[in-house]
Amino acid sequence: MNRPIELSTREQIVHMLKTKAPLTAKDITNELQITEMAVRRHLSTLERDGYIESFTVRQTMGRPTAVYRLSELASGFFPKTYHTLTLDLLGELEQESGEEMINHLFELRKSKLEKKYTTNMTGLPLAEKVVLLTKLQNENGYMAECEESEDGNFVIKEHNCPISHIANQYKHACHCELELFKSLLQVDVNRTECLSTGGSKCSYVISQSKG
Structure with missing residues (x-):
């Protein structure tokens, strides 16, 4: 009962x-x-x-x-099923046009964000770029934080993924986020942990020098 x-x-x-x-x-x-x-x-x-x-x-x-x-x-108090609808639509598109089309959509999203963010980052020192990128990710719901490690590199940690339901199924979304970070920061960036592969967070190590 x-x-x-x-x-x-x-x-x-x-x-x-x-x-x-x-x-x-x-x-x-x-x-x-x-x-x-x-x-x-x-x-x-x-x-x-x-x-x-x-x-x-x-x-x-x-x-x-x-x-x-x-x-x-x-509105956060009430259940949403946006991710279910999105996954259904992506599934239909994949059946009609193949996985390449899905990947192309993620690439378009990356390019759009790159154009949106690049202007504010141009000419900034790396440390300021990292802080600004962390702020932008926070505004998009990633619960991000950044720190400088003992070896002089920077680390961005994201404790939430707003598109986790999508990223769990379409790994190219994670690939595009990594490539976006590299493009914006113009240095080598390595993902050492990922929520979509069972990690407790997404963690990015950002080198001081170009890779």
Whole structure:
């Protein structure tokens, strides 16, 4: 027998705002049957953390009322199946046009990112390029960090892969990321660990000199 999943009060509020927003604190209080003070405490925390937004609505009678809705950041609370759709489409394309076409798409993506990032990196010292590349990867969801090792080389570690479901099936995606790093940094770059092959992270060793 399946038991209903028990949600915390905060999770219930997020779910309500996803399905019924905009809502006032009173709306939420009436639905959850808890004190309005408790509801406002949860709303304050969610708003502080950037998961909800509030705005004022003028009433025909009485004072204006604050109402709440979810922010873009809160979308991460809810399941997405984008990777499933993407893999299905890539699978169809592979059947129609072969693996070479899939690889060509990854190459096009690499070229696009290369053109996008090169301008800001041109003329920078290697250390600054590494820091900027790490920042760009973080903005794209890779949870990246960089450090300088004792031998004078640099290391970029990525603890998350936003396209892991794709990279697990199409290894050329990983190849293109490595080639992108080499092109942007203009030095030798070696991947020593990879999430798609069972590693705990993707790790890149960046040499001070050209390879």
